[in-house]
Amino acid sequence: MRVLLVEDDAALAESIARALRAESFAVDVADNGEDGGHLGSTEAYDVAVLDLGLPRRDGLSVLAEWRAGGRTLPVLILTARDAWSDKVLGFKAGADDYLVKPFRVEELVMRLRALVRRAAGHAASVIQCGPLSFEAQTGQFQLDGMPLKLTAFEWRVLSCLMLRKDAVVERLDLLERVYEGDADVDSNSLEVIIGRLRRKIGASLIETVRGLGYRLTAGPA
Numbered sequence: 001m002r003v004l005l006v007e008d009d010a011a012l013a014e015s016i017a018r019a020l021r022a023e024s025f026a027v028d029v030a031d032n033g034e035d036g037g038h039l040g041s042t043e044a045y046d047v048a049v050l051d052l053g054l055p056r057r058d059g060l061s062v063l064a065e066w067r068a069g070g071r072t073l074p075v076l077i078l079t080a081r082d083a084w085s086d087k088v089l090g091f092k093a094g095a096d097d098y099l100v101k102p103f104r105v106e107e108l109v110m111r112l113r114a115l116v117r118r119a120a121g122h123a124a125s126v127i128q129c130g131p132l133s134f135e136a137q138t139g140q141f142q143l144d145g146m147p148l149k150l151t152a153f154e155w156r157v158l159s160c161l162m163l164r165k166d167a168v169v170e171r172l173d174l175l176e177r178v179y180e181g182d183a184d185v186d187s188n189s190l191e192v193i194i195g196r197l198r199r200k201i202g203a204s205l206i207e208t209v210r211g212l213g214y215r216l217t218a219g220p221a
Helices: 010-022 033-042 059-068 084-093 105-119 152-163 171-178 189-201
Strands: 002-006 026-030 047-050 075-079 097-100 126-129 132-135 140-143 206-209 213-216
Touching: 002 010, 002 033, 002 171, 010 026, 010 105, 026 033, 033 059, 047 059, 047 105, 059 075, 059 084, 075 084, 075 105, 084 097, 097 105, 126 152, 132 152, 140 152, 152 171, 152 189, 152 213, 171 189, 171 213, 189 206
Parallel strands: 002 026, 002 047, 047 075, 075 097
Antiparallel strands: 126 132, 132 140, 206 213
């Protein structure tokens, strides 16, 4: 899962990004509304965390522009503005959730996971694909009921495939959601990660769709 964090408080942004990366999220950070708006309009993200009181451009205008441009990524507003009127304005602009500072980072993580899960069309928190299960609210995978140990990159790829199980996920789409914007990506890195995942969960669960990408499937019943 790839997160866009638009926050001008450098210390807070660093703290949030560190916590999200510890939970295996890929995080891109913008410290002003102009850069954040551009990233949200041009890059692929699973969810955005957006402050309102930003330099160079207010968060509400950034959000309104995303929605006017057809950007449907889930957006959580993270702000010190706790008045009911501010919340109304945020939701009217197109926010999906609203969290007031100060906050617990554990709550932020849970809210982001819920937004990504619902955006992928899953109402239940547990997603099943054959012997593989994914508890979307905790981020935990199990194989045949046993915890599955994954690296951060493996978790990002597998969670992306799991949230869109039985559908083909294009190679470029996976790459965009696995790596942060400034990462130096090797051309074969995704294939290496897929290979490691196949060894861990079974080769038959991840199907290569030639010329397109990959599909997670339990196969015929």
